[in-house]
Amino acid sequence: MNIIRNKMIDLKVLGDGRGNLIPIESGHDINFDIKRVYYLFGMQDGVVRGLHAHKKLKQLLVVTSGSCKVVLDNGLDKQEYVLSSPEKGLLIGPNTWREMSQFSQDCVVMVLASEHYDEGDYIRNYGDFLEYIADKTNG
Ligand code: T46
Numbered sequence: 001m002n003i004i005r006n007k008m009i010d011l012k013v014l015g016d017g018r019g020n021l022i023p024i025e026s027g028h029d030i031n032f033d034i035k036r037v038y039y040l041f042g043m044q045d046g047v048v049r050g051l052h053a054h055k056k057l058k059q060l061l062v063v064t065s066g067s068c069k070v071v072l073d074n075g076l077d078k079q080e081y082v083l084s085s086p087e088k089g090l091l092i093g094p095n096t097w098r099e100m101s102q103f104s105q106d107c108v109v110m111v112l113a114s115e116h117y118d119e120g121d122y123i124r125n126y127g128d129f130l131e132y133i134a135d136k137t138n139g
Contacts, residue, residue: 006072006096008081009089011062022086024060024112030091032058032114039110043068043103050098052124055132058114061090066107073097075133083109095136097129 012029014021026033040049050070061070067084074096081090092098100109115121123129 005091006074006079006093007091009060009091011087011089013087024062024089030060030089030112034112034114035116036113037110038113039064039108040100041108043107047103048099048101049103050100051126052122053097053129053132054094054121055123056094056115056121057118058094059092060112061092062086062088062110062112064108064110066104067102068100068104068107068109069102071099071101073099075130095133097123097126 009029011022011024014023024030024034043049061083063083064086067082070081070083070090072079072081072092083090123132
């Protein structure tokens with residue numbers, strides 16, 4: 001059902017005596033075209049973000065500073081990830097409920113997205129998400 005599998009990927013680090021550089025290119029490092037970039041920062045203690053799924057959107061999350069926890073849920077199973085390195089990216093496909101929490105004070109989450117912003121692509125109610133998945137699974 002997911003066009004891309006949710007998974008953590010290693011990003012290619014180019015480094016020299018001046019520091020590090022990580023390029024992320026469509027078609028090379030990720031298998032979708034990047035139409036939008038946004039980033040999350042300034043999260044307070046105890047905050048939970050996400051709590052929604054997307055019908056079509058594919059994304060790569062990179063925590064460029066600090067750390068946070070991400071729980072991904074396909075309606076059957078949940079998988080927990082700790083993002084704490086700018087050298088890792090979490091690929092999230094469509095039809096995946098996500099919850100982000102435990103943000104460190106210095107956390108910055110950069111997101112590369114396959115589509116422009118479209119509120120119509122969001123499923124923001126968990127019950128609706130489970131129904132949506134059940135409908136897809138049953139044909
Ligand atoms: C996701 C996680 C990781 C826009 O106007 N344009 C945008 O490109 C985005 C992403 C959001 N917005 C508006 C919509 C809301 O009024 O900004 C506000 C906050 O968005 P939201 O509550 O959806 O933020 P998060 O952190 O819960 O979720 C965001 C993305 O929306 C979502 O796609 O996967 O980050």
